Amino acid sequence: MTPPNSAASPLTAVPLHGRPDAARTTRRVTVVVPTYNERRNVTALLRKLRAALGGLSWRVIFVDDDSRDGTARLARKHAVRDPAIQCLQRIGRRGLAGAVIEGVLASPDRYVAVIDGDLQHDERLIPAMLARIQAEDADVVIASRFLDAAAPVEGLSPLRLAGSRLATRLGRRALKARVTDPMSGFFLVRRDLVEAVAPRLSTEGFKVLFDIIASAQRPLRIIEMPYRFGDRAAGQSKMDRRVVLDYLGLLTAKLSNDLISPRLAGFLAVGATGVFIHLGVLRALLSVGFTQAQFIAAATAMTTNYLLNNSLTYRDRRKQGLALLTGYLAFCLACSLGLAANVGVASLVRAHGEVWWGAGLAGAAVGALWNYVCASLAVWRK
Numbered sequence: 001m002t003p004p005n006s007a008a009s010p011l012t013a014v015p016l017h018g019r020p021d022a023a024r025t026t027r028r029v030t031v032v033v034p035t036y037n038e039r040r041n042v043t044a045l046l047r048k049l050r051a052a053l054g055g056l057s058w059r060v061i062f063v064d065d066d067s068r069d070g071t072a073r074l075a076r077k078h079a080v081r082d083p084a085i086q087c088l089q090r091i092g093r094r095g096l097a098g099a100v101i102e103g104v105l106a107s108p109d110r111y112v113a114v115i116d117g118d119l120q121h122d123e124r125l126i127p128a129m130l131a132r133i134q135a136e137d138a139d140v141v142i143a144s145r146f147l148d149a150a151a152p153v154e155g156l157s158p159l160r161l162a163g164s165r166l167a168t169r170l171g172r173r174a175l176k177a178r179v180t181d182p183m184s185g186f187f188l189v190r191r192d193l194v195e196a197v198a199p200r201l202s203t204e205g206f207k208v209l210f211d212i213i214a215s216a217q218r219p220l221r222i223i224e225m226p227y228r229f230g231d232r233a234a235g236q237s238k239m240d241r242r243v244v245l246d247y248l249g250l251l252t253a254k255l256s257n258d259l260i261s262p263r264l265a266g267f268l269a270v271g272a273t274g275v276f277i278h279l280g281v282l283r284a285l286l287s288v289g290f291t292q293a294q295f296i297a298a299a300t301a302m303t304t305n306y307l308l309n310n311s312l313t314y315r316d317r318r319k320q321g322l323a324l325l326t327g328y329l330a331f332c333l334a335c336s337l338g339l340a341a342n343v344g345v346a347s348l349v350r351a352h353g354e355v356w357w358g359a360g361l362a363g364a365a366v367g368a369l370w371n372y373v374c375a376s377l378a379v380w381r382k
Contacts, residue, residue, distance in 0.1 A: 029053075029130050029188070030112045031060040031123075032103035034096050038117035039069040045117060046078060046085070052124045059084040061106055062117070063099040066091050071117075094316045096185075097211065098203030104194045113188040114208075121186040122227045129188040129225060138221040141188040142209065144181035147226040175213050177222050182210045186227070193220070202253065202262045204316065264372065266313040271368045273308065274301040275361070282360050291347055294360065298342045298367065305371070306331050314380040327379055334378040338370030 031049060035042075042062070049060060064072040066089060075087035088102060104112045111130055115121045121143065129141040175182060187209050194201075197215040201208070213220060249262035249269070260268075278301035285293035306328055310318055319327040346363025350356065 028057045028109050028111070029126065030104075030107035030109040030191075031058060031126070032100060032107065032112055032114050033060060033062050033117045034099035034103065034114075035062055035064045035067060035071050035075075035117040036094075037067045037069045037071060038064075039067065039071040039074050041117050041119050042071060042074050042078070045119060045123075048119070048123050052126060056127060056130070059086065059107075059109070061103045062087045063103040063106075064089050065094050065099060093203075095204050096206045097201070097208040100208045101194065101198060101201055101203060104189070104191055105198065107191055110191055111188060112191050112194070114186065116185050120229055125186075125225060125227050126188065132223050132225070133188055133190070136221070136223060138223045139190050139193050139216075140209075140213070140220060141223045141225060142179060142181060142184050143186040143227045144179070144184060144224040145227070145229045146180040147224050175210070177213055177220055179213070179222055180224055182213060183207055184209055202249075204249075204262055263313060263376075267309060267372050267375065268368070270305055270308045270313055271371075274305040274368075275364055277301045277304050278364055279357055279360055282356065286356065290350055290356065290359075291343065294343050294346050294363065295339075297360070298339055298363065301364070302332070302335060302339065302367075302371070303328075309375060309380075314375075317380045319380075331375065331379045334374035335367070335371045338367040338374065341370060342367035 031053075033045065046060070049058070062072070062075040062085075064075065064087060066072070072087050072089040075085065079085040079087055086106075088106060090099065090102070100114055104114070111133060113126050113129065115123060115126075125143055129143065132138065133141045185206070189212065193216070194212060196217075197212055200215040201211050213222070249265035252260055252265035253262045278297045281297035281300045282293050285296055310324065310327065342363040344363075345366045346359045349362045350359035
């Protein structure tokens with residue numbers, strides 16, 4: 001049998017069975033790597049992990065969201081050569097947070113490191129993170145981009161950097177701990193902590209570390225360590241236009257003590273844009289009569305809300321092609337009572353002397369609640 005550190009197997013991680021029992025007990029860690037179209041980075045990441053974690057007993061779990069470029073297929077090819085490499089391929093599910101949660105819960109080890117597959121995180125920090133979480137009996141060690149305020153942050157465009165700093169400031173209001181980078185995607189955590197908070201975690205979106213900290217029922221022992229965020233080498237970024245909506249939804253959920261789900265918060269955010277559309281159309285068509293204008297405005301807002309929710313709020317269940325049309329027809333049918341209530345309530349309020357925009361808002365509020373229930377149960381159901 002070829003020794004695990006032999007040059008004959010340059011892409012092979014250090015097998016767990018290749019370390020003394022004491023090392024497996026005290027220095028064992030699982031590295032979870034959520035991936036989507038990261039095939040070009042898989043081999044390089046394994047080589048980097050092998051070099052960085054040579055003194056540890058470790059395994060790596062790639063959690064792939066059914067990448068079209070064959071990421072999972074390549075990860076399994078490596079796994080054939082070394083059982084310490086594993087791959088979870090998720091079908092019909094999408095999202096970094098859900099991938100991280102599934103990967104952490106699939107690990108048998110006490111400590112789990114989470115690292116992106118785009119080579120932007122510094123895997124050489126993992127041994128030091130593991131040493132500190134053990135020595136200081138901590139719950140989480142965060143690799144922070146902002147701990148050293150004087151150091152420049154690389155790997156982020158000016159717009160993304162400004163957005164990340166703003167998100168961090170907003171997020172601190174919902175946390176039970178003060179940290180400099182709760183949005184970090186690079187951290188090491190005790191698996192039992194994730195198990196404890198898993199029922200309260202959102203599987204949507206990207207900010208899983210923030211969610212873990214905010215969902216904990218007790219103050220956490222958190223350590224932060226500085227690192228330099230690198231440039232993306234290859235693959236497809238998991239950041240898209242839905243990220244802002246996801247984060248605002250998660251932030252709203254935590255500030256409301258989970259009374260408002262992230263998806264409901266996203267639906268309401270889209271609905272807020274619909275209110276402006278509704279009022280704009282209503283104001284433009286008042287000359288044709290209030291009731292007729294209200295009907296057209298409500299129908300227009302309903303259409304734009306459907307398209308935005310399909311693209312953003314329900315992106316993981318997004319309808320395309322013919323399903324987009326049939327989904328719209330189902331949405332209109334299911335929301336027809338909401339539309340009738342919208343128009344009826346608005347007309348009643350208007351008849352009692354309320355200003356046009358107040359009557360319009362009253363009708364829109366009634367319709368919004370009905371539309372959310374219908375959307376979840378009849379249109380974008382799992």
